[in-house]
Amino acid sequence: MRKLIHGGDVYRNPDCIDFSANINPLGPPDSVKKAVAACVNDIAHYPDVQCKELKRRLGWAEQMEEEALIIGNGAAELIFALGYSLRPKRALLPQPTFAEYEQALLAAGCEVFYYPLSEENGFRLTEDFLQVLTGEIDMVFLCNPNNPTGVLTERDLLIQILNRCKEKQIFLVVDECFLDFVEEAEAFELKEMTGLYSNLFLLKAFTKRYAIPGLRLGYGICQNKELLEKMEQAVQPWNVSVPAQAAGIAALEEDAYVRRAKVLIREEKAYLRKELIRLGMKCYASEANYIFFRGEKGICEGCRRQGILIRDCQNYPGLSEGFYRVAVRTRNENKKLIEGIERWQKQL
Incomplete structure (x- = not known):
């Protein structure tokens, strides 16, 4: 049986920005x-x-x-x-x-x-x-x-x-x-x-x-x-x-919170997708609160060294090395992700 590896492993990666877990970017109400x-x-x-x-x-x-x-x-x-x-x-x-x-x-x-x-x-x-x-x-x-x-x-x-x-x-x-x-x-x-x-x-x-x-x-x-x-x-x-x-x-009383989150995710997903494409990534048509893309090998580790967690998807059956998933977060956090990938690319 394959060993399961999920996103959200903040316990072994403290003080990181976690893009590997697909949760509401507003945080708990x-x-x-x-x-x-x-x-x-x-x-x-x-x-x-x-x-x-x-x-x-x-x-x-x-x-x-x-x-x-x-x-x-x-x-x-x-x-x-x-x-x-x-x-x-x-x-x-x-x-x-x-x-x-x-x-x-x-x-x-x-x-x-x-x-x-x-x-x-x-x-x-x-x-x-x-x-x-x-x-x-x-x-x-x-x-x-x-x-x-x-x-x-x-x-x-x-x-x-x-x-x-x-x-x-x-x-x-x-x-x-x-x-x-x-x-x-x-x-x-x-x-x-x-x-x-x-x-x-x-x-x-x-x-x-x-x-x-x-x-x-x-x-x-x-x-x-x-x-x-x-x-x-x-x-x-x-x-x-x-x-x-x-x-x-x-x-269940937080309808306004959910509506705010959907607006934020719509805006930030468009920004994040545009920036990832600019960096040479192939982004797929995600309708969820995360973006699935294909890019250079090693992005996941390159980000982790900078305190940024993204989901390496190569352990999903049917996928290979070079597939990644990132949650949509706030503009400030999303900028840090893009800047982190850019820094890693310059070191190649």
């Missing part, structure tokens, strides 16, 4: 910090095992019944719970994509097959994908927009995939964790389809949207009650901590 601080005495008690208040607030925010929601210790916990609950024999993953899907499937004893996304086609999923959705496949994971490429799959194609999966009795998981940062994200959401397709599960996360990866808080939307019951049995009891629940409740 003040209200969330205050909510976490205010619940310090409550850590003497077990968390609410049902996440009752958080589910109530989340149901209102998503306009979904609480019974269609499941809360997890990060979206990653739910990915593993899906594998343990459904026990698929054969699963299909686009390549490259988020590595945790493969890890969860292998841990559940599933055989994993891959659908390579072509660099020549901009790593886009096309209608050709429908042809590999056969009765031999039990489960499919799709990340929309995809990680690490940021490429968005159009809704029409998603519906075709969903229908094909229903026809072939394939369970479809769509990871929408980065959809929060997409312009007009509502046009790509599938939550209204969960009532029509019992084979559809949507993954969501507070982590990226509210910049709280250290608290671990994710959720799923699904109308398959039998599956949700199995997943509740698969996760640990008291899996969502007191601070995480308090943070989630406070975060």
Whole structure:
């Protein structure tokens, strides 16, 4: 099994600017910090095992019944719970994509097959994908927009995939964790389809949207009650901590914060993309809060020596040395990244 390497390794790289983790560049909202601080005495008690208040607030925010929601210790916990609950024999993953899907499937004893996304086609999923959705496949994971490429799959194609999966009795998981940062994200959401397709599960996360990866808080939307019951049995009891629940409740009031973040990301992504292209990088069409690009070998290490972390993507299946991903941050931080790459290039 491949060793997983994620972004955000600030513990072995202290005092760095972290472009390797794709979180909201505004940082955690003040209200969330205050909510976490205010619940310090409550850590003497077990968390609410049902996440009752958080589910109530989340149901209102998503306009979904609480019974269609499941809360997890990060979206990653739910990915593993899906594998343990459904026990698929054969699963299909686009390549490259988020590595945790493969890890969860292998841990559940599933055989994993891959659908390579072509660099020549901009790593886009096309209608050709429908042809590999056969009765031999039990489960499919799709990340929309995809990680690490940021490429968005159009809704029409998603519906075709969903229908094909229903026809072939394939369970479809769509990871929408980065959809929060997409312009007009509502046009790509599938939550209204969960009532029509019992084979559809949507993954969501507070982590990226509210910049709280250290608290671990994710959720799923699904109308398959039998599956949700199995997943509740698969996760640990008291899996969502007191601070995480308090943070989630406070975060759901932060609509203005999310809107500000989307404006900032739109402006700064355009700036960062323009500057990376000026430096000779090949940037792909990312719709998320990060930019995926191809450049000279050694950029990652060159940046690290200057206190800047970026994501080296060569350990993603389907990618090779020279592929990188950088989160969109503030203008001052983005300038430091560009200046760091320029300094490194001059030393070559």
